Amino acid sequence: VCSPISPATSSTVSTHWSRRRHIHHVLLLMPKLTYRHSWSLTRVLLDTIHGFYLQALARLPVGYHRSLLDAGHCYGPFDPVSNIIVNTIWYQATFPPLSQQDELDIVSTLCLMRIEARSFYGLVSFLCTCYQDLDTDQAIRFLLDTALNLSATKHCSSVKEEQEAYRAAAIAAWHPRPDAQAGFLSSLKAMLVAPHVLSLLQDGGQYQLSSQCVHQIHTLLCSEYHSIVCVPTHQQRPAPISERQFHFTMSEGRKQRRTHRRISAKVKAALRRYEKQNSGHSYQLHVVCGVNECVSGPDNCEGSGLKPGLDPNDDYYHHTHANFLATRNVAGIVSAPVLFFAELSNHDDDQDSQLLCCPVDLPPPGAGLVRCLFCEHQGIRIVHPALERFHGHAAEFEKMVRGENLYNNDYYPEGDIEPYTNHQILKHSEYVAKWVHDGLDEDCMYLGSNDFNIEEDESEEVDDLE
Known part of the structure; x- marks a missing residue:
């Protein structure tokens, strides 16, 4: 059962309209210029968005991961975390998936980063549609100044204009049903249940939403939305696919x-060791929410610990960095999910006991993440500890600055390895961070046979005729 709305949330209501007038004034005075460090600002904004998604994952049941990754965008009439949860619950209720896979206590890292990038483009598009004289750089600065809270902006002059702004956001954010989402978000203000939904979302602070709470939100949102826009629940249609592509x-x-199950098992083992080393409190894994398996490498030199049977021409890395959320059980009372960082061995589980596993603080909005050479090079957002030692922190950055090789890769021709340089880190991380397209390998883990309609492959017909 949900607890009463938190006092902190109630206090913000009284200042809502004064903040809105102030922010509109700031928008009018904001200079029109192109910021030379636009990507740096974008990266800080994406880090902030990532923090909101970690908070949403902490509150949502694992059965909503697929819908969050498909349509759980952080724009809408509420605060970013509430918007993610509302968009996720509404989408799963209105467009239920055709296939139900086994629930995993781990979320796809690249799919999570993709929905974060899509949300970024949706937020910018919404603002630039609402404020025609606003350019992209000004929109980014505004989002940073307001911690992505679109509710702080002025109302559109009409419901139609607001719906157009949400539709522009949904298209820019690659929403699978942009018109439906625009209609839903623009109708939220007209819903009599909206305040009740918001109070349910904000009950209990950062505690995980109970199944009863989620069901209440689901019922409130969908019943009134369907009565307002007269749209029934949609049955998804299987996507046409060739038999060859289906089996692949x-x-x-x-x-x-x-x-992902292998990584989850290693994380659980790390959590058990942490329990034994720290007063024996019992923890329960909620979700693994970020993984980089390319830490400490590539190292393919002799004596590097390369597993027998692996191709020495393949890149080999010693460690994995992971974030996960876990709850603590004290005297039968379950805590709010706590964010952890773990460094894991890629080739010897026994070495994990010597590696780091510890809680980490989520940086406040607008603050950068603790730096890691390997995670930044891969473009993967992992929250690292500020005061603990881990691979990829001080020593590796010092070697990069001095131009030293991190590893002696005997099997590679000289110059064949992409060096760790600041330029390469920025180049590769920007490419990964801005990825919004479908077709990631990790997408397949959420798909089942009911998602597809197998059609005859025309290329196979040609082969048969020949």
Whole structure:
């Protein structure tokens, strides 16, 4: 059962309209210029968005991961975390998935980063549609100044204009049903249940939403939305696919789920060791929410610990960095999910006991993450500890600055390895951070046979005729 609305939330209501007038004034005075460090600002904004998604993952049941990754955008009439949860619950209720896979206590890292990037483009598009004289750089600065809170902006002059702004956001954010989402978000203010939904979302602070709470939100949102816009629940249509591509997709999905279960098992083992080392409090893994398996490498030199049977021409890395959320049980009382960081061995589980596992603080909006050479090079957002030692922190950055090789890769021709340089880190991380397209291998782990309609492959027909 949800607890009463927090006092902090109630206090913000009284200042809502004064903040809105102030922010509108700031928008009018904001200079029109192109910021030379636009990507740096974008990266800080994406880090902030990532923090909001971690908070949403902490509150949502694991059965909502697929809908969050598909349509759980952080724009809308509420605060960013509430918007993510509302968009996720509404989408899953209105467009339920055709296939139900086994629930995993781990979320796809690249898919999570993709929905964060899509949300970024949706937020910018919403503002630039509402304020025609606003350019992209000004929109980014405004979002940073307001911690992405679109509710702080002025109302559109009409419901139609607001719906157009949400539709522009949904299209820019690659929402699978942009018109439906625009209609839903623009109708939220007209819903009599909106204040009740918001209070349910904000009850209990950062505690995980109970199944009863989620069901209440689901019922309130969908019943009134369907009565306002007269849209029934939609049955998804299977996507046409060739038999060859279907079998590849199913095989890749099984492979991805095996990989993610292996990582989940290693994280659980690290959590058990942390329990023993720290007063024996009992923790329960909620979700693994960020993984980089490319830490400490590539290192393919002799004596590097390369597993027998692995191709020495393949890149080999010693460690994995992971974030996960876990709850603590004290005297039968379950805590709010706590964010952890773990460094894991890629080739020897026994070494994990010597590696780091500890709680970490989520940086406040607008603050950068603690730096890690390997995670930044891969473009993966992992929250690292500020005061603990881990691979990829001080020593590796010092070597990069001095131009030293991190590893002696005997099997590689000289110059064949992309060096760790600041330029390469920025170049690669920007490419990954701005990825918004479908077609990631990790997408397959959420798909089942009911998601597809197998059609005859025309290329196979040609082969048969020949």
